[in-house]
Amino acid sequence: MKKIILLLLIIFISSCCKEDDTALVCISDCTVVQGQIVTSNGKPLANIPIEFRHNSSRPYNSSIRRIKKATTDKNGYYNMEFFIESDELALKRKVILS
Template sequence: MKKLIIVLLGIGFLQGCEEVIDDFDKGCTSDCTTVNGVFVTAENVPLKGIKIEVDYNTHVDHSYSTRNIKKAVTDEQGFYDLTFFAKDTELGNGGPGTFRLQADFSVLDTTKYMVPDRVFMYGNFNLSRRDTVLSKAFYVPRKAVIKVSLHNFVPQQPGDKVVVSTFFPSGGKVDDGFLDTDYNTGAHTVAAKNVLNQTMDLFAAAGETNIVRVYRVKNGVSSQEEIQLFIGPGNPVQLDYDF
């Protein structure tokens, strides 16, 4: 029996413990930190009803603690504002944890938008002082479908393949992104099946300029081609390629 108790205690120790502190209802009247921004889609149309929250996560040895600090919902203009009080122990880079800002997109129609399940918009970040304002805009692309037809796909040797990718604006604002846009880059990739003639559906951003990239390996030799393609609303796009 003693051996069993020791084993159970050991398992509990390895699993650690997790504590969740709910401070959502606590306000801030002075010396506050503010995180704000806007959610938009194509043509800067605002997105209403997206849930945003900020929390503080601590990980010490085998113990985990999360302080739920503030939550908000985007308004008619797609704007959100999180104003909260950071504790002394949460300031500086040498603290036991980090802040995290996340968004829940479940209000959006997945047939109309390319919607992530949940996005950590800032990842983990620290605050050196309380009277700080952080702004984070976020772009959610409207969904379009490009039909890519591949003809005469006959692999000659192992490793021969065709991979088609689309790249489009998606995510938070960046200073120097892959595309000519203010926002980060999303992507969708489909690999060809071992079928002679086939059509692949790739997601792209409606109302935006997308990059379509075709990567081939034929007879062991790789090649790549890409085009820029603007997709207007309601315009079906069909592309044809030979292996």
């Protein structure tokens, strides 16, 4: 029984994959995401961390690729340039405000 639990634990740990590509600089075929974060009254929000990532979930396998991070400037603006991999183009993406 202990061997089965250990085997399942090893499979579970090895099936999760996390990639952090936030430090990579895009030099060609870049995707640009830019905008401004404001309150409902239109007041800009400064120093808001933003993360762009791709989550994929398949049976017995899941992965998270952290693609780019940014922080809004004093006027609430942010700009991110990064490369989207071809297998990520058809999937939904979500911007995470931390």
